[in-house]
Amino acid sequence: MNKIIHFVPKDGATAQSNISNFIAACRPLLASYPKVHSWEMNDWDLDGVVRLVGRGTSRVAAVFNRFKNGPSDGQVPMSMPILEFAKAYFLYRQALRPTNAFHVRLVAVRALEQALLATVGTSQVELSTAAVFQVADNLLRENYGEGASYRFGRELTILAGFLSEKRLVAVPFQFQSSIARAQDRNRVGVEADLDRKRKLPSEAALEALPQCFRYATDPVDVMVSSVAAILMAAPDRISEVFKLPVDCEVEQQMDGKPCYGLRWWPSKGAEPMVKWIPQAMVDIVKEAIARLRRVTQPARDVAIWYELNPTKLFINPELEGLREKEYLSPNEVQALLGLKQTGMLPILGQSEHKVRSYNVGKSQRLCMKYADVEQFVLSMLPSGFPYYNEAIDLKYGKALLVFRHNEWNSGKATSPCMIIPVGTNKINDLLGARANCKPPVDSIFSKMGFTEQDGSPIQITTHQFRHWLNTLAHRGGMSQLDIAKWSGRKDIRQNQAYDHMTGGELLEMARTLTQDDPRLFGSLAELAAQAPVFRSEFMELQFPTAHVTEIGFCIHDYTMLPCQKHRDCINCTEHICVKGDHQKTERVRLQLELAEEQLRRAEEALADGTYGSERWREHHQASVKRLRELFRVLVDPAIPEGALIRTLNADEFSPIQMAIQDRLGNSHLEVVDELRGLLPALSGGQ
Secondary structure (H helix, E strand, C coil): CCCCCCCCCCCCCCHHHHHHHHHHHHHHHHHHCCCCCCCCCCEEECCCCCCCCCECCCCCEEECEEECCCCEEEEEECCCCHHHHHHHHHHHHHHHCCCCCCHHHHHHHHHHHHHHHHHCCCCCHHHCCHHHHHHHHHHHHHHCCHHHHHHHHHHHHHHHHHHHHCCCCCCCCCCCCCCCCCCCCCCCCHHHHHHHHHHCCCHHHHHHHHHHHHHCCCHHHHHHHHHHHHHHHCCCCHHHHHCCECCCEEEEEECCEEEEEEEECCCCCCCCEEEECCHHHHHHHHHHHHHHHHHHHHHHHHHHHHHHCCCCCCCCHHHHHHHHCCEECHHHHHHHHCCCCHHHCHHHHCCCCCCCEEEECCCCEEEEEHHHHHHHHHHCCCCCCCEEEHHHCEEHHHECCEEECCCCCCCCCCCCCCEEECEHHHHHHHCCCCCCCCCCCCCHHHHHCCECCCCCECCCCHHHHHHHHHHHHHHCCCCHHHHHHHHCCCCHHHHHHHCCCCHHHHHHHHHHHHCCCCCCCCHHHHHHHCCCCCHHHHHHHHCCCCEECCCCEECCCCCCCCCCCCCCHHHCCCEEEECCCHHHHHHHHHHHHHHHHHHHHHHHHHHCCCCCHHHHHHHHHHHHHHHHHHHHHHCCCCCCCCCEECCCCCCCCCHHHHHHHHHHHCCCHHHHHHHHHHHHHHHCCC
């Protein structure tokens, strides 16, 4: 629709009257969904309006069914009168803020209905209160996992605000879902180990995939192993692989070296890009792309035919003569459609575009009209044809991942005239996602005899490759900005959910940066050299934890004490910078400029006699001094790249000095000399 009009409740009208007006105002919006033929339908086909990348042939529908034990039970429609409101609310929200995740909105309304029935005995929306919504919130928490219930809870909060804002409830109220966002930071314990196991591919899977790629010959095995090879070369979403055009490869010289990459359209907001492939994987990805082109070329040929001849049936050259016939025999129809046997012909009469049978000639032989068969096939073209993805102007004739109907089903004959897109579920099935179902679905691993070490089926999802590569990048010390760019993210904070390093690995990384490193210099090295214990023991005591900051990394142990500097890292002796990290060096320079400006203002305030300005000047003087010293070291060409810099603060009041004063205050003079003797070794002379 070209124009959306916001619903405005009438002054003085009752909540029930406003709900009736809201439903009446939203009913005309149904015209935007051409496959929904009636308001009374409870199963709305959204095909052609909501387009999901990677759904394959799966149906996209909004189903207005009841909430039962988590998901809808798929049988019982919502009760009246909330059913009418649910339909209107769905249309209104989709018109104002279209989303492919529309099911989240449906679940929120289903939970509200269940809560209303449980608390007031009716599904009248105007009787909703904060208490009713709290019951709905509890239902979501009890029936869904952490991630899903949090998303549904957020939508429940939006629904509550909508009802009060539009005066659709008798008494306005405020409600905020109490379902907390799932935390991805826990790295230790049984739950953390299980979470890593769920999100990362197993060792057996990683060992089996190269063998599958090497020995695959069947088109469907070639397709899934080649897709897996691409996913193992760069941290991609499978929806982004589906967007690859057939001419996706890019080769050019960079700094005198050949580079190879793929044209990429990220799925979550980042700009289109060329995703460069690591040199070690270039040959593998080139071969994977070449294999995909080869096995999907016949489907692209069919797609190009239909793009050029949108009203004609594609026919193999040897059957071209059938185009001139009015009636076709069952065997001729079988040959045209690629059916395995004529006994499958009745399905043509059960389709949406039914194909009638006729008794033709003296023998009254059962035949079908060519025009009817042609119309049937044209109606089976994928939704949105000729566009595979209209948002990026990609047509089926140029898409990398498109197959002919039944081409990946060895039990059925491949249709020479019908095409379908490859879907996420199909690829996950071929990677073992349904290996434990009854009956089990064959995967590329089961076909080739690969299993886990305990004999159980190998199971992978396409998203596990993304988690795995991101974790490898974190282990290798890649910067957060580079990981975000490599993964096609707009926000580096999203990296955290894909980092599955264990607590031990993080600790080992911090030790590797400091222990037995020939690049180590300055106060940190001097401090370690003076330690009266073995260096490995000292490092264990000194650096039990570490985390990244915007200019370096912090080694403060938060398990012992909160940060005493309130993120004033430059004036902290527990902060380390790395020489050669140019992005963080630039941030130090910017901080220096800001600190100098703050010092200038503090001096102006002091000249004006502003109360407290002297303390601020002292603080900014110290910050400017330390930033200048740090920046000088970071840009000094005489200092080797990768050197670790830790500045000292002679004025900092250390815990050891606090202990000395405490002992003095309690008259334990006999230990003072001992503590003072240890002070230079343990605090670097502070």
